[in-house]
Amino acid sequence: MTDDKVKRRLTTVLCADVYGYSRLMEADETGTLEALRRYRTAIARLVERHDGRIVNTWGDAVIAEFASVVEAVQCAVEIQQEISGQDSDAPQANPMRFRIGINLGDVMVDGSDIYGDGVNIASRLQELAEPGGVVISSSVYDQVHNKLSVGFDCLGQRPMKNIAPLTSYRLTLGGQAAGPGRSPIEGSTTLSERARAPRLDDRREPSSAMNVVSDWLAKLPRPVAAALTVSAFLIMINLFTGHKIWFHWPVAAILFSVVLRMALGHRPESDSRTER
Numbered sequence: 001m002t003d004d005k006v007k008r009r010l011t012t013v014l015c016a017d018v019y020g021y022s023r024l025m026e027a028d029e030t031g032t033l034e035a036l037r038r039y040r041t042a043i044a045r046l047v048e049r050h051d052g053r054i055v056n057t058w059g060d061a062v063i064a065e066f067a068s069v070v071e072a073v074q075c076a077v078e079i080q081q082e083i084s085g086q087d088s089d090a091p092q093a094n095p096m097r098f099r100i101g102i103n104l105g106d107v108m109v110d111g112s113d114i115y116g117d118g119v120n121i122a123s124r125l126q127e128l129a130e131p132g133g134v135v136i137s138s139s140v141y142d143q144v145h146n147k148l149s150v151g152f153d154c155l156g157q158r159p160m161k162n163i164a165p166l167t168s169y170r171l172t173l174g175g176q177a178a179g180p181g182r183s184p185i186e187g188s189t190t191l192s193e194r195a196r197a198p199r200l201d202d203r204r205e206p207s208s209a210m211n212v213v214s215d216w217l218a219k220l221p222r223p224v225a226a227a228l229t230v231s232a233f234l235i236m237i238n239l240f241t242g243h244k245i246w247f248h249w250p251v252a253a254i255l256f257s258v259v260l261r262m263a264l265g266h267r268p269e270s271d272s273r274t275e276r
Contacts, residue, residue, distance in 0.1 A: 011065045012072040012102065012140065013122040014052070016079065018042060018060040019097045019131040027087035033098045034245040036060060042082050050075040050236055055114055063122075065114060069104050069143040076134045077150065078101045084132060088259065097132045101125025104139040117163070125168055134171040141169045227258040 020022070043062055052075060066072035083098060103125060105118030121137060129135040135155065136144075145152055151172035157165040159240040172218055187213040231251040238247040 001184045002178070008106055008116075009109055010042075010104070010106055011114065011118065012069045012104045013055075013107065013114070013119050014047075014062075014066065014072050014076060014100060014102050015119070015122040015126045016062040016064075016076075016100045017123075017126050019041070019099050021060040024094055024096060032096070038086070039083055039096060039098070040229065043079055044073050046078050046082065048195070050078075062122075063114075069140055072102055073134075073136065073140065073144050073148060073171070080132055080134065099126050099131060100134045101127070101129060102134065102140050103137040105137075106145065110199075118140045118227035121160075121163055121166070124163050127160070128155065128158055128168060129170070132165055136169050136171065138167040138169070141167075145169075150241070201208050219264070223258050223261055227254050230254055 010164070018036065023033075040057065040062060043064075045066045047054055047066075050066065050071040051068065052064045052072065055063040055065055057063070064072075064075075079098065079100065080106060101122045101124065102119060102123070103122040105121060106116065107114040107118035108116045125135045125137060136152075152169040153172055155168045155170055156165050161167055231247075231254055233249055235248045236246065
């Protein structure tokens with residue numbers, strides 16, 4: 001008897017798609033096709049480097065799968081850097097930009113093809129990404145957020161066609177993220193430009209005392225940094241505006257509220273579950 005049972009597996013799916021492909025083809029069919037072929041070759045090389053495989057190339061899209069979630073995300077970042085780097089070497093009037101979505105999920109296997117929600121979600125996440133950007137599902141975020149030197153902006157639960165809303169995250173490098181609707185060309189928002197930012201900073205002169213303080217505050221939790229900044233401001237006002245000392249009362253109240261907030265925010269997990 002033939003075993004007709006559908007085979008399934010858990011895998012990481014990467015979906016890359018050209019932003020505004022129809023518009024690019026209308027403007028320059030030959031140039032757009034040449035660029036697509038060149039970028040697909042680069043994508044295939046990077047996918048292979050990260051132990052992934054190309055599943056399909058539908059139209060202007062590329063579907064790939066990876067056994068490792070971390071490798072998939074690293075590959076996505078390198079793809080965007082590679083494409084942005086090629087555009088910088090040869091500026092074009094209408095540069096080609098890819099949007100990438102990554103999902104970790106269960107898929108159905110049919111020979112070398114994969115199907116199901118695991119693939120569909122990756123495709124929908126790609127639609128949420130900005131040109132030159134990467135968006136990942138919460139299942140991917142859970143696996144990589146403490147393993148990669150990139151940042152993540154939570155996009156919340158966005159509605160997606162024929163897919164139940166799920167929490168997604170946008171990748172950022174250098175602590176910066178493009179705002180909603182911003183072009184990645186504006187204000188150094190592409191992944192490769194953000195990746196180069198730390199190297200440019202390394203060439204600068206030793207930072208001043210103000211920069212040292214700013215860097216130190218940036219490493220602290222946001223509520224603590226804000227409380228210390230406000231406290232220092234109140235102390236300076238008191239010292240430069242009068243002889244009577246009054247700053248200790250508001251400063252004490254601010255620091256107490258921050259300590260209380262931090263303590264409540266780190267309650268045991270069992271207490272949080274009980275409240276829910």
